[in-house]
Amino acid sequence: MRLFRFALLALFLAMGSRAADAEGRPVETHLLGIAVGSELSSLARSLARGGYELADGTPTDFRDWYGTDRPELRIDMLTRLGPGAGLIWGLNTGERGEKYRIHPGLKLGMILQHEASPRSTLTLQVTTVIGGGLREENCIADYGEIGGVQPVNCRLAAAPIAPEDSLQHTLRVRAREASRIDLSYRVRF
Amino acid sequence: MRMSFKAKLLATLLAVVSGPALASDFVLQREGLATTSLPKVQSWMHSEIGDAWSQGYLGKGVTVTVVDDFRSGYGYSGNLGYGQRILRHGEWTRLQARMIAPQATIRSQDYTTGRTVPLNTGLNVLNLSYGMFAPTGYSTSQIGWSAQESSIISYARGGRAVVAKAAGNDGVAVGAATRAGMQDYLNSALVGAQSAIFVGALDRNGSADRKAALAWYSNYAGTNTAVQDKFLVVGVEGSKTGLYGTSFAAPIVSGYSAVLGSKFRKATPTQITNQLLSTARTDTIQGYNPALHGRGEASIARALAPQAIR
Numbered sequence: 001m002r003l004f005r006f007a008l009l010a011l012f013l014a015m016g017s018r019a020a021d022a023e024g025r026p027v028e029t030h031l032l033g034i035a036v037g038s039e040l041s042s043l044a045r046s047l048a049r050g051g052y053e054l055a056d057g058t059p060t061d062f063r064d065w066y067g068t069d070r071p072e073l074r075i076d077m078l079t080r081l082g083p084g085a086g087l088i089w090g091l092n093t094g095e096r097g098e099k100y101r102i103h104p105g106l107k108l109g110m111i112l113q114h115e116a117s118p119r120s121t122l123t124l125q126v127t128t129v130i131g132g133g134l135r136e137e138n139c140i141a142d143y144g145e146i147g148g149v150q151p152v153n154c155r156l157a158a159a160p161i162a163p164e165d166s167l168q169h170t171l172r173v174r175a176r177e178a179s180r181i182d183l184s185y186r187v188r189f
Numbered sequence: 190m191r192m193s194f195k196a197k198l199l200a201t202l203l204a205v206v207s208g209p210a211l212a213s214d215f216v217l218q219r220e221g222l223a224t225t226s227l228p229k230v231q232s233w234m235h236s237e238i239g240d241a242w243s244q245g246y247l248g249k250g251v252t253v254t255v256v257d258d259f260r261s262g263y264g265y266s267g268n269l270g271y272g273q274r275i276l277r278h279g280e281w282t283r284l285q286a287r288m289i290a291p292q293a294t295i296r297s298q299d300y301t302t303g304r305t306v307p308l309n310t311g312l313n314v315l316n317l318s319y320g321m322f323a324p325t326g327y328s329t330s331q332i333g334w335s336a337q338e339s340s341i342i343s344y345a346r347g348g349r350a351v352v353a354k355a356a357g358n359d360g361v362a363v364g365a366a367t368r369a370g371m372q373d374y375l376n377s378a379l380v381g382a383q384s385a386i387f388v389g390a391l392d393r394n395g396s397a398d399r400k401a402a403l404a405w406y407s408n409y410a411g412t413n414t415a416v417q418d419k420f421l422v423v424g425v426e427g428s429k430t431g432l433y434g435t436s437f438a439a440p441i442v443s444g445y446s447a448v449l450g451s452k453f454r455k456a457t458p459t460q461i462t463n464q465l466l467s468t469a470r471t472d473t474i475q476g477y478n479p480a481l482h483g484r485g486e487a488s489i490a491r492a493l494a495p496q497a498i499r
Contacts, residue, residue: 055468055496141495146464147453158494160247160452 032076032090040102040134040173041072041095047136047171048097052158055144065099065139065154072102084113088127099139099154105132105175119189125182132175138167199322199371200300202258202278203355204265205406205427205434231270231288233426235394235441235489248290248447250454252309254350255283255316255440256337259299267432281432282318282440289444292451303335306344312450312458313350315341316443318436320357320373325366329378338375345382348459351450353442354379355435356389356420362411362480363387363420376408381415384458386465387483390438394424395473395486402475403482407435410483419462420483421469445489452493468492 048066053059076090088111094104109127116122139154141147141163153166161169257279264275269284276284279297287295293314298306300319321338334342344350357376359367364377379385389409395401401424403409410420423441427433442465449461456464469485471477477485 052494053491054498055491055494057470057472057491060498139498142497143453144464144496146449146456146460147495152495152498154498157498158490160448160493162452162454 027079027081029077029079032078032088033074034076035074037071038074038092038102040132040175043134043171043173044068044095044097044100044102047100047155050155054158062155066097068095068097071095076107078111084115086111086113088125092132094132099137100134100171101137102134103131106130109180116185120185120187123182123184123186125184126180128179129175132178134171134173136171138170201320201322201373203318203320203358203434203436203439204278204281204432205358229270233269233424233429234289235424247451248293248444249451251290251312251314251447251450252294252296253286253290253314253316253443253447254296254298254306254309255279255286255318255443256298256300256306256341257282257316257318258301259283259297260301265432267430269430269432273431278318278436282316282436285437285440286316286443286447289441290447290451293444293447298337300337303337305336305340308344308350312447312454312456312461313344314443314446314450314458314461315344315350315352316440317341317352317375318355318434318439319375320355321375322367322371322373325370325372327372327374329374332374332378334378338378341375342378342382344458345379345385348383348457350384351443351446351458351461352379352382352385353439353446354385354387355439356387357408358406358434358436359408360406361408362413363408363416364413365411380413380419382419384462385419386442386462387416387420388435388438388442388487389420389422389483390425390433390435391422391474391486392424393426395470395475397472400473400475401486404433404435406433407438409481410479412480417479417483419466421465421487422474422482422485423487442487445487445492448489449492464492468494 044066048063051061072092072095074092079087081087088109090107092105095102107127107129111125114122138151141152141157142149150163152163153169156166258277259279264277265281266275283295283297345352356363357373361367364380366372390404390407391401392404393401410417421442423438425437446461465487466484468488468491470488471485473486474482
């Protein structure tokens with residue numbers, strides 16, 4: 001939540017500086033893209049497939065644990081800082097289901113462009129994502145006389161794996177492309 | 190006066206065959222499973238065990254001791270998925286248990302040795318696909334048991350090992366006399382034992398939409414509630430394997446016990462036994478009746494699952 005507030009603050013500051021920089025020159029901010037979902041969001045959807053029966057035959061459906069009505073929303077922006085330089089920034093709203101959470105994330109980066117010749121451009125882009133990881137929550141299972149009440153990976157509670165070992169399979173996934181450097185050289189002909 | 194029946198007890202294997210083939214007529218082949226091949230769900234197995242296999246841990250840390258025929262010259266022709274072969278009765282039941290719980294430690298003891306069955310550290314499961322027959326009319330206390338059966342009965346009564354006992358193939362209630370006036374006193378001695386399970390045979394693996402019936406040959410639970418409470422059935426798909434009889438039902442429950450024991454490593458034999466009994470399904474059996482089917486069809490999937498989760 002703190003990260004999300006920080007992201008909103010960054011957005012607010014950036015939007016507020018859109019009109020002009022300190023020397024009065026106009027600062028342009030462009031929308032690079034808006035996307036619903038992400039790779040982590042897709043991962044959560046994949047966890048939602050399947051289910052099992054409890055000891056008395058009551059069905060459990062993973063969709064109840066790994067489904068969501070509000071998939072993650074990502075916004076990427078570019079603020080031009082000067083000729084050949086720009087600030088890449090964006091945020092993702094995060095996502096949550098009963099047994100997982102994708103944390104909100106803030107994307108920050110720079111893009112530098114150099115025209116090596118009238119027909120060629122060298123571009124360096126560096127971005128990093130702060131936050132935005134997926135964290136799966138464990139369940140509490142009651143195995144009755146044979147196993148008692150204990151924490152267990154929700155997906156593996158009915159598998160032959162020992163409940164305590166199943167916890168090793170609980171997902172903690174960092175945001176994809178948490179840090180990325182792209183260098184490209186483009187020639188127009 | 191205590192009577193000794195040791196010499197008169199007839200140890201009988203609980204397979205149904207048209208006539209066991211003499212091993213001398215065939216070349217006995219070794220089981221051939223233990224080497225390199227990965228476990229594979231076979232058509233005779235319940236689909237639930239395939240789901241369990243996908244997660245591994247099948248029987249690790251559990252010892253299954255198969256007390257059976259490993260010495261005689263009699264072989265049975267069958268196919269558990271590795272090609273048609275002729276094996277001794279015990280080699281078949283041992284192979285079955287190993288296929289259900291491939292990571293379990295499998296031990297063998299020939300049933301004619303009469304020696305105390307040793308227990309290993311960790312959970313122990315004993316598979317008994319034979320009966321001890323004598324004329325009916327005696328109490329189990331009148332039987333002069335060998336050290337082997339005495340140890341087995343003691344383990345079952347004391348909850349020291351899960352004992353999976355083939356119910357028998359005479360089409361009578363467990364503990365009752367056969368039409369020939371014989372009685373399986375090993376069955377009788379295990380009635381009421383805390384970690385014993387009698388295993389009867391269904392004609393196939395049941396499901397809610399394709400229910401199974403008790404196999405024509407299988408002994409059933411009967412009216413004694415002490416037997417009903419400890420009686421399970423599983424599918425014996427002899428049409429696929431060529432192997433019929435409750436002999437081939439017990440190893441499935443032995444294997445399930447091992448799978449369960451590898452998940453719940455601190456569980457006692459009695460807890461493993463009770464878990465299999467309490468999670469048995471009745472909705473997969475045509476005309477379910479506790480006097481026939483006891484607690485119902487063993488379900489490894491339900492035995493592994495929690496009662497509740499949040």
